[in-house]
Amino acid sequence: MDVYISGVGMTKFGRSKDPLQQMMAEAASSALKNAQLDRVDAIYMGVMSVEEFVGDSNFATLLADTLGLTGVPSTRIETASSTGAGAFEAAFYAVASGHMRHVLALAGEKMTHLPTAKTTRILSEVIDRSERRYGATMPALAAMIAQKYAQEFNLSSMKLEDILAQVAIKNHSNGYFNPFAQFRKTITKDDYLKSQTVSYPLRLYDCAPITDGASAIVLTSEPAPIKVSGIGHATDTAAVRHRASFTSFNSTKEAAQKAYIMAQLNPSDIQFAEVHDAFTPFEIIGTEDLGFFLPGEGWKALEENVTQLRGRLPINPSGGLKARGHPVGASGLAQLVEIVYQLGGEAGPERQLARAEVGLAQSIGGLGNNNLVTILERADRKRILKEGWTPDYHPEIKVLKKRPASEPSEGTGTLETFTTLYSTPEGFLSPLTLAYVRTDGGEVVMACNPDYRSPRELKMGKKVYFKTREGLYVFEKLSLWSRLKRRFKKQP
């Protein structure tokens, strides 16, 4: 059964004094009003860490009751930071099954009321325990991915800095015109350079902010102007080190492939997209993973203004997670609200795109391991789906042939990538240098060294020695290690 969209709504993103259920009710009410409905057959609501952020569980029930929809089935959906897109997907299948006519997808998160250290801890719990125990945070892992991207595609650190700044500047410029955005200010390269380093090379302006917000969409089986054309969803390894590539996300590529096939569309058919930019490098990588640009060429498209609001393929016309804000559970659905506004010609004069008949949203859950891709389309765009249609998108899914059964207790290897983390989680001294080390045996291990005070002391690809100490790998430049070993020997 075909699935359409009959209403959308969202709160202004930012800092809110309202309880979460009230923010979500506000978004839902707009969407229901928009759809001219006062009841739905079911609610799928996404919150990522409501127990920890807010201290309530059974939130799906509370929501239905707060909405005045007591009785209506209500299910909580969670796929980490792609939760909002997950709620939309569950609602899609409920309608597509033919058992339900009108279904409300709803998503939100309340985060700003907690101290940042606590929020960082909660957000870090999406990271696999084996990497989290090193003090790894989401910005730290994203930073290591950014470094690896620069190395793999031969970008100098200054070039990388320049590209990431451009993503931030573009998205802030788009967000300036978005009434729902948390940040409605443009930023300059100078502002970017002045912002503090969170985890080298990522600065504060490379990271989406901590935000309160909610978004809602009503899905229906009754023909309406906007149609859901395709949905894809895929996971990847829990631990980042278990991946064959650090510069693309299999989960985006597999999800995109499924969405393109369901929609019978190719990347070249997509006119604009909302791409998960919780960290600026993810926007570049996302545009490559989605097949818009070749691997290693996303940054060129950015430089050539292709992804600007008035470019050929606008990316994040809403301002993205960067400027609209990132209430973790809500973002995936808020991206789709933006697509609906654009397709409906309701994005406002400054942001409205001229070509807006097919839009795509990509949402990342966790560190790129629970991603969804959703394609929406104007229903009046007459296309006939053909039997035997074949896609021209064939992404390369890189997986480790074999995951090591056990990791070596010590050895030598090379610095696959590293970061110096300045905003460390509770219990970890700052700065903290973290690395992925490719051992001479070929597997990748996470390792740390709190003695390095600056990323300038290290270089990608350098030979290192690593050793287990108190259950964690520590690493050291091989040159230093011999000296250290001598020092150790002198001790009794």
Added chain:
Amino acid sequence: MDVYISGVGMTKFGRSKDPLQQMMAEAASSALKNAQLDRVDAIYMGVMSVEEFVGDSNFATLLADTLGLTGVPSTRIETASSTGAGAFEAAFYAVASGHMRHVLALAGEKMTHLPTAKTTRILSEVIDRSERRYGATMPALAAMIAQKYAQEFNLSSMKLEDILAQVAIKNHSNGYFNPFAQFRKTITKDDYLKSQTVSYPLRLYDCAPITDGASAIVLTSEPAPIKVSGIGHATDTAAVRHRASFTSFNSTKEAAQKAYIMAQLNPSDIQFAEVHDAFTPFEIIGTEDLGFFLPGEGWKALEENVTQLRGRLPINPSGGLKARGHPVGASGLAQLVEIVYQLGGEAGPERQLARAEVGLAQSIGGLGNNNLVTILERADRKRILKEGWTPDYHPEIKVLKKRPASEPSEGTGTLETFTTLYSTPEGFLSPLTLAYVRTDGGEVVMACNPDYRSPRELKMGKKVYFKTREGLYVFEKLSLWSRLKRRFKKQP
């Protein structure tokens, strides 16, 4: 599209040393092996409070990876203590949509590793904040419902005790034969009477235990011997005091109605059922809400052995949550695993029912506010679904005409129901007497009085005075209040 079941699996319930993901992988592996599959199109996995019990989030991803199904879409589902049934429902719609062929529904919880006080706190978070802040726990609310049931249907406290004991004895007797059950021991009335009072009138043997466990079912669109005939899901008010009845659950009745209509079956067609007996009174109420017996007559059917393993309508042949154990996220799916075993003739000689062609499972989320009813049937039971079929199940859905906009700061009323709670949550002295007071204005408020040391000091229907103190209502027998008031007056 019709939906069938091609495989089931579960772990032994009880205390486990394995990490949650490993327990869930064990259940999933059995189900996949059973279904002769090594991959599925999606995973819907239910865990209720994994962040708090285990300290991980992004668990859907971890699960897919642990299962060796890296890449497969994985979504976490949560509807409080009915989570397992919620995961099954989401999987059902995914297959019914025609977009997916084989889907794994998976559910689990790990609880026994934490101190009981902490577990109680986590479980209490499903209770609406406005009632939880009085120190209300799940057993306390269930106890008040049991008391009200006895009053409404004229059962003496000794009669009530006897009935509740019979539920416990029956379910322990069934669980004795279930290799997956946590408790494989029969209990006597004497054992029951010796068990400590948790919240008067409920004893330890009236409450499901704290349990680790996981269960799994593979759903498929390919015809298989067991078919999903009907699914219904409904919510109720977050706060219990906002309900028009305390002796039945609207959410069960609405969910059942939907399930019966989808299946084109009546309560009289159901041959056996798994009914959510987290607390023994809930089994009695459940069998009435499901239309098996008239309101107030569930206990008679129990007394007449109708619901025994060899009775006309066996309830909880598995031993129920009471004896099989209650890993909160897993129970709703474990009930369905039992139905599948019975329908397939695989329940073992002691437990196998002679008539097992249509079975029903009812799962309660929260304090009866996020409930699901699922009906499974042997596919070889030839029935033709008819246009215009009408059900003979027409439950009475009682709702408050109008919820009070604000509650009075003091006044008089009657004791609608009450309990004395002995196992209080952290921060509350024991014993703690809690009550629902029906004010003279007609609304119901929760109130407490820590001075009552025994339930024998109070009586249902008694006149009381209530007053706000430090943001909570305290109540006092009207006769005592005048004395108390004088004492208050003496204070400055």
